[in-house]
Amino acid sequence: MLRYVLSRLLTFLPTFLGVTLISFGFIRVLPGDPIIVMAGERGMSEERYQEMVVKLGFDKPVLQQYWDYLTGVLQGDLGESFVTKQPVWDEFFKLFPATLELSACAMIIAIALGLPAGVIAAVNRGKFFDRALMTSALIGYSMPIFWWALLLIIVFSGNLGWTPVSGRIDLLYYFDDVTGFMLIDSLLSGQEGAFKSAVRHLILPTIVLGTIPLAVIARQTRSAMLEVLGEDYIRTAKAKGLSPLRINGLHALRNALIPVVTVIGLSVGTLLAGAILTETIFSWPGIGKWMVDSIFRRDYPVVQGGLLMIAVIVMIVNLSVDMLYGVINPKIRKR
Amino acid sequence: MKARFLMAAGALALSTSTAFASTLVYCSEGSPEGFDPALFTAGTTFDASSHPIYNRLLEFEIGTTNVIPGLAESVEASDDGLTYTFTLRQGVKFHSNDAFTPSRDFNAEDVIFSFERQRLDDHPYNKVSGGTWTYFTSMSMPDLVESVEKVDDYTVKFTLTHPEAPFVANMAMDFASILSAEYGEAMLAAGTPEALNTAPVGTGPFSFVAYQKDAVIRYQAHEAYWKDKAEIDNLIFAITPDASVRYQKLRAGECHVMPYPNPADIAAMKEDPSIIMMEQEGLNVGYLAYNTTMAPFDNPKVRRALNMAIDKQSIIDVVFQGSGQIAKNPIPPTMWGYNDAVQDDNYDPAAAKAALEAEGVTDLSMKIWAMPVQRPYNPNARRMAELLQADFAKVGVTVEIVTYEWGEYLSRSKAMDRDGAVLLGWTGDNGDPDNFLAVLLGCDGREASNRAQWCHQPFEDLIQKAKIVTDAGERTALYEEAQQVFKEQAPWATIAHSMVYMPMSTKVSGFKVHPLGGHIFYGVSVE
Numbered sequence: 127m128l129r130y131v132l133s134r135l136l137t138f139l140p141t142f143l144g145v146t147l148i149s150f151g152f153i154r155v156l157p158g159d160p161i162i163v164m165a166g167e168r169g170m171s172e173e174r175y176q177e178m179v180v181k182l183g184f185d186k187p188v189l190q191q192y193w194d195y196l197t198g199v200l201q202g203d204l205g206e207s208f209v210t211k212q213p214v215w216d217e218f219f220k221l222f223p224a225t226l227e228l229s230a231c232a233m234i235i236a237i238a239l240g241l242p243a244g245v246i247a248a249v250n251r252g253k254f255f256d257r258a259l260m261t262s263a264l265i266g267y268s269m270p271i272f273w274w275a276l277l278l279i280i281v282f283s284g285n286l287g288w289t290p291v292s293g294r295i296d297l298l299y300y301f302d303d304v305t306g307f308m309l310i311d312s313l314l315s316g317q318e319g320a321f322k323s324a325v326r327h328l329i330l331p332t333i334v335l336g337t338i339p340l341a342v343i344a345r346q347t348r349s350a351m352l353e354v355l356g357e358d359y360i361r362t363a364k365a366k367g368l369s370p371l372r373i374n375g376l377h378a379l380r381n382a383l384i385p386v387v388t389v390i391g392l393s394v395g396t397l398l399a400g401a402i403l404t405e406t407i408f409s410w411p412g413i414g415k416w417m418v419d420s421i422f423r424r425d426y427p428v429v430q431g432g433l434l435m436i437a438v439i440v441m442i443v444n445l446s447v448d449m450l451y452g453v454i455n456p457k458i459r460k461r
Numbered sequence: 462m463k464a465r466f467l468m469a470a471g472a473l474a475l476s477t478s479t480a481f482a483s484t485l486v487y488c489s490e491g492s493p494e495g496f497d498p499a500l501f502t503a504g505t506t507f508d509a510s511s512h513p514i515y516n517r518l519l520e521f522e523i524g525t526t527n528v529i530p531g532l533a534e535s536v537e538a539s540d541d542g543l544t545y546t547f548t549l550r551q552g553v554k555f556h557s558n559d560a561f562t563p564s565r566d567f568n569a570e571d572v573i574f575s576f577e578r579q580r581l582d583d584h585p586y587n588k589v590s591g592g593t594w595t596y597f598t599s600m601s602m603p604d605l606v607e608s609v610e611k612v613d614d615y616t617v618k619f620t621l622t623h624p625e626a627p628f629v630a631n632m633a634m635d636f637a638s639i640l641s642a643e644y645g646e647a648m649l650a651a652g653t654p655e656a657l658n659t660a661p662v663g664t665g666p667f668s669f670v671a672y673q674k675d676a677v678i679r680y681q682a683h684e685a686y687w688k689d690k691a692e693i694d695n696l697i698f699a700i701t702p703d704a705s706v707r708y709q710k711l712r713a714g715e716c717h718v719m720p721y722p723n724p725a726d727i728a729a730m731k732e733d734p735s736i737i738m739m740e741q742e743g744l745n746v747g748y749l750a751y752n753t754t755m756a757p758f759d760n761p762k763v764r765r766a767l768n769m770a771i772d773k774q775s776i777i778d779v780v781f782q783g784s785g786q787i788a789k790n791p792i793p794p795t796m797w798g799y800n801d802a803v804q805d806d807n808y809d810p811a812a813a814k815a816a817l818e819a820e821g822v823t824d825l826s827m828k829i830w831a832m833p834v835q836r837p838y839n840p841n842a843r844r845m846a847e848l849l850q851a852d853f854a855k856v857g858v859t860v861e862i863v864t865y866e867w868g869e870y871l872s873r874s875k876a877m878d879r880d881g882a883v884l885l886g887w888t889g890d891n892g893d894p895d896n897f898l899a900v901l902l903g904c905d906g907r908e909a910s911n912r913a914q915w916c917h918q919p920f921e922d923l924i925q926k927a928k929i930v931t932d933a934g935e936r937t938a939l940y941e942e943a944q945q946v947f948k949e950q951a952p953w954a955t956i957a958h959s960m961v962y963m964p965m966s967t968k969v970s971g972f973k974v975h976p977l978g979g980h981i982f983y984g985v986s987v988e
Contacts, residue, residue, distance in 0.1 A: 156866070157865070157866040157868070157869050158866045158867060158868030158869055159868045159869075159872060160868070162868040162871050162872050163867060163868040163871075164593075164595070165502075165595065165599070165871075166502065166871070169599070169871065169875070169909050169910050170595070170598065170599065171598075171909075174598055178593070181591075181593075206591070208591075209494050210494050210495055211495065211500070211590040211591040211655070211658065212495075212659075217674065220674050221674060221675065224676075276705055276706075279705075279706060279709050280709065283709055283713055284709045284712050284713060287713065290713070290715065291706060291709045291710045291713050291715055292699075292701055292706050292709075292710060292715075293676065293677075293699060293701075293715075294676060297486055297677060297697050297699055297715075298484070300671070300679065303673070406702055406703060407703050407706055408706070409675075409676070409699070409700055409701045409702065409703070409706065411673060411674055411675035411676035411700070412675075415675060415702065416675065419492075424868065
């Protein structure tokens, strides 16, 4: 197992270097000079422009700039935002808990509903439930997030008044961040009704963000289950008279889990991409909206730092998924 | 202070309706870049910093562009227009926070500190928080101000390098907000000078309580404000970037005031009995700038002929969805000095075609540049360019529409040899006509903000003279004449001034739409 872990960790290093190179290069390939974008219609004198070029380090050769960035990253310094003048690292950690909280809730809902839905659909293959579920999953997968979110807001918040429109908690509750996770902080605050308010604010964004992973997990579980259900050992189990719950829940599902876990791992990337739109619509103060703003403003340090951090998180999740394969299927770790 | 707010919030949380009695929630459109207004240029930042937290020596009267006394009780200009002496108000208190309690009232030291940090390279605060001072430099203050001197504790003298009448209006701009020198020293000593930008202390009607990035900004009324205390106790900015979501929050009672509604929602908002819709002409202009150095656009008759071919009313209907008005002058009608006697070019394609032919212009092909971004003065430049393309086609002119990424657009459109006419616009900074006419059409602005590359001496003489004289009547006459010259020479097709809409709950009273674009909550109350 240790060798397996080490071999996975070794692949981490070149990927990390590649990500620094891509994140550094990506924003520079885009047309648009950050200094001119900053000045807007007002413009600035040539002399002032040159001052800014020196101040932001653009006068150095690109390789030197990359080297400075890389050495900074290795020392834990992601630079300062051109716009807010705040360290990128600080901004990331202020905003990331909000994204993590929302993504985790969306993922929990997606797994909690997607997995049983896929199993039930597979067991009832071709029947009404299967067809209804798979059609819903296809619709869920194809729905534009922006439209879906606005529809839910207009119906449930605007017309019915059941859920709040946006934000993380009712504005009348005010307490300092302890963990950055609103569910936990609202409990710690001890203020009456704060936790309930935080939960109510999570409902719509969780549904919106969880819709696509839910659809993907349900479909993947169904197809993996169908494959396993046709295997000889399942027929043997049936012949032995085991209960359907034991056959489907233990023998079939465990063997169907590998592709499902892969999909769940890959969904983390999808969640972070979906968070960009979901956060913008629900005024959710996470890293998605922060990244989009920084791209439009050509805020190089934020784009570089943010991309790098997101890539590292996705890499860590995928590494964990790789480890999990070994737990689910012992054969894999021996390879 | 924080504890008191907490208690208030906790108690108020029990009953939403009671809570809103003294709390105003404003659904702002974006996050501030920071809280030191001199470091930034965005209106969103000024809404969150300079308007609630700070004062300036002079202020714009809310709802107008008139300059009135602020932290200075009076200002006196010397006869040669080279020195301005400000007499400061006494007994003005700064806010306090967890890290700082002021030991003295506002005085001349604070004025010196607020300007010298922007002006002097060796000032300890010059490089703090990136120190770009973009507005200060873009208003040419480094070249204009020779010195800022303390005469006594309550008198400050500004000496200028040359006479410039708009200086007075500049002193009411956001970058001229007054910070506490004592707070500056304290934070420098504590090794946290950037606190001026993150934990602001000012003299304004509201003191800063907390900012949760991209989510909420909280303020509370400044008890010792030098004017009457604000009518609302707590001011909350709920950052809500999507206009449709802001509208839903207003409907659901989650906020009281929202800026920048979707044009498509305006009609429904006007019908809604729970919403008051305030509106005012914006202090802006959207225009099409010809390159007046390139044939055949170097001929004013050709430019005027093309202007006659533009159906501006269709543009107002389609691009602005009715929320704009036709522009005939380069400055908006809400600004002093506006010349209403100027006659706009009639929309007359037949006459336009004949005028072009008379100048020997046939089979003309040209480019029109369409901005890639939305602005109040041009909500959809691509659509506007298409309408212009259709209009010009009727007079035999073929148009190719081009566009670039915004930074590239701004940069390339400045070029002296630029091929084509460019769509752009401007929103006023200080309510002075000089801020439009000299910046956008003056000879010095060529290859920069003067996108028409236009330098016409009779016009230049008028605006330069208006810069120097201090008599308001004389300045008005000069600017009126300059607009007449502009119209005859037609370096631009002036297209539109947009309307500004502010939907708000019927519970809100006392709000005034500010022509300079700011959203100001002093003097506003909530039921």
